[in-house]
Amino acid sequence: MPERFEVGMPDGVRLHVEVTGPADAPVTAVLLHGWTLDGRSWHRQVDALTASAGDAVRVVAYDARGHGRSSCMALPTATLAQLGDDLAAVLDAVAPSGQVVLVGHSMGGMTIMEYAHRHPDHFAARTAGLVFVSTTAEGHTHTVYGLSPRIARLIRLAETTGAGVLARCGSWRAPRALLNALQPSIRWMLFGDRCDPSDIRLVTSAVARASLRSIGGFRASIGAQHRLDTLTALAHLPAAALVGDRDRLTPPPCAESIAAALPATELTVCPGAGHMLMMERPDEVNAALTGVLRRVLAAPPRDGLDASATGTRR
Numbered sequence: 001m002p003e004r005f006e007v008g009m010p011d012g013v014r015l016h017v018e019v020t021g022p023a024d025a026p027v028t029a030v031l032l033h034g035w036t037l038d039g040r041s042w043h044r045q046v047d048a049l050t051a052s053a054g055d056a057v058r059v060v061a062y063d064a065r066g067h068g069r070s071s072c073m074a075l076p077t078a079t080l081a082q083l084g085d086d087l088a089a090v091l092d093a094v095a096p097s098g099q100v101v102l103v104g105h106s107m108g109g110m111t112i113m114e115y116a117h118r119h120p121d122h123f124a125a126r127t128a129g130l131v132f133v134s135t136t137a138e139g140h141t142h143t144v145y146g147l148s149p150r151i152a153r154l155i156r157l158a159e160t161t162g163a164g165v166l167a168r169c170g171s172w173r174a175p176r177a178l179l180n181a182l183q184p185s186i187r188w189m190l191f192g193d194r195c196d197p198s199d200i201r202l203v204t205s206a207v208a209r210a211s212l213r214s215i216g217g218f219r220a221s222i223g224a225q226h227r228l229d230t231l232t233a234l235a236h237l238p239a240a241a242l243v244g245d246r247d248r249l250t251p252p253p254c255a256e257s258i259a260a261a262l263p264a265t266e267l268t269v270c271p272g273a274g275h276m277l278m279m280e281r282p283d284e285v286n287a288a289l290t291g292v293l294r295r296v297l298a299a300p301p302r303d304g305l306d307a308s309a310t311g312t313r314r
Contacts, residue, residue: 002046007093009065009086011077016069017094020050021058027128027296028095029289031061032087032108034134034275035222036215037206038068041105044282045289057293060094064107066214068206072171078217080225083107084114088122099128101293105278106250107218109135113227116234128299129292130239130262133285134247134275136254137231137261140223171211179204192246192274199279231261238295239265240288244273244280266291 002018009015018039029049031042039061049059063070064083073082091100104112109132116123179186186207187200207215239262243255252269259267268288273280 007062007090009089011074012071013065013073013077013086014071015062015065015086015090017060017062017090019058019060019094020046021053022055023058025055025058025098027056027099027101027293028058028060029101029103029293030087030091030095031059032102032104032111033061033064033067034106034108035218036067036210037105037203038063038209040068040202040206041276042103042278045103045278045286048282048286049289049293052290053293056297058095060090062090062094064111064214066211066217068209072211072213075213075217078214079221080107080110080114080218081118081221083111084116084118087111087115088119091122091126095126099296100126101129101131101289101296102127103131103133103289104135105133106135106275107222109133110137110222110225110227113137113230114225117227117230120233127234127237128296130234130237130265131285131289131292132239132241132255132258132265134243134250134255134277135258136250137225137227137258138254139225171213173208173211174215176204176208179208189248190275192244192280193272194280196279199276202279203276228257228261231258235262235264237262238292238299240268240292241265242268242270242277242281242285242288244270244275244277246272246274249275 002020004018006014007017031045033039033041042061046059046061049057065073065086066078102112183200183204186203187195190203241255241258243252245252255267259265268284270277270281270284278285
């Protein structure tokens with residue numbers, strides 16, 4: 001059973017954290033979920049690592065501010081920059097020593113990039129490997145929802161307008177009955193050709209837990225982020241990037257640009273899969289994650305690995 005606890009942030013926000021595996025494991029894998037989701041979205045990866053890695057890997061999954069069982073936050077902190085700061089704080093609190101492999105889905109991958117940008121020394125001292133799942137370093141540049149560019153622009157306009165309204169709704173949550181009625185839309189937007197009904201139920205449950213402030217508030221930051229330049233400085237790290245060829249939110253060009261910025265990255269395109277790869281294609285995601293972990297475990301410890309390093313915020 002995972003150990004569950006809360007980690008407090010300087011602004012009073014409490015983050016729900018779940019940890020599996022020994023505290024003295026040589027590598028800690030930190031799993032960061034996507035926008036409107038929570039740490040439960042990684043349950044197939046947690047189960048696989050727990051079964052296969054033994055005492056070699058500790059697994060950390062936490063709910064981002066305003067999501068899941070973490071507390072709501074002030075609207076000005078609903079930004080990727082703040083999520084990058086939160087990640088640095090979580091690492092200091094939960095994995096203060098040893099090597100770390102960062103695994104990010106969608107907004108979680110963008111959080112990793114923001115952490116690397118804002119805390120470069122801290123990142124360099126701690127991070128030994130990267131896995132990017134259905135994410136982007138270019139905001140909404142490639143997001144056309146699988147539709148024509150003209151229709152995509154109209155949808156984006158409606159989405160951003162709606163996000164502004166939701167951002168002002170505070171800690172309220174969407175009614176579960178409404179979300180159940182929207183399940184066909186959720187299925188179309190997030191999943192590809194095949195979808196397990198239990199995955200739709202989990203995603204719907206996660207969206208129901210996210211505050212309306214977080215659903216609306218993070219949208220502007222997610223759409224505007226551009227961090228390809230940050231990624232080019234990380235080319236020495238073992239890394240993997242995965243995407244589904246039916247992904248309507250972060251389509252294959254998003255992963256291709258990440259792989260171009262990180263030339264040693266193993267790029268996997270999953271036919272027929274959508275945005276929720278960790279659920280739709282758990283075997284492929286688990287294989288990529290295990291591959292990066294094996295490379296990290298097999299490599300000699302890097303010189304200068306120091307958990308006390310701290311980066312300057314930019």
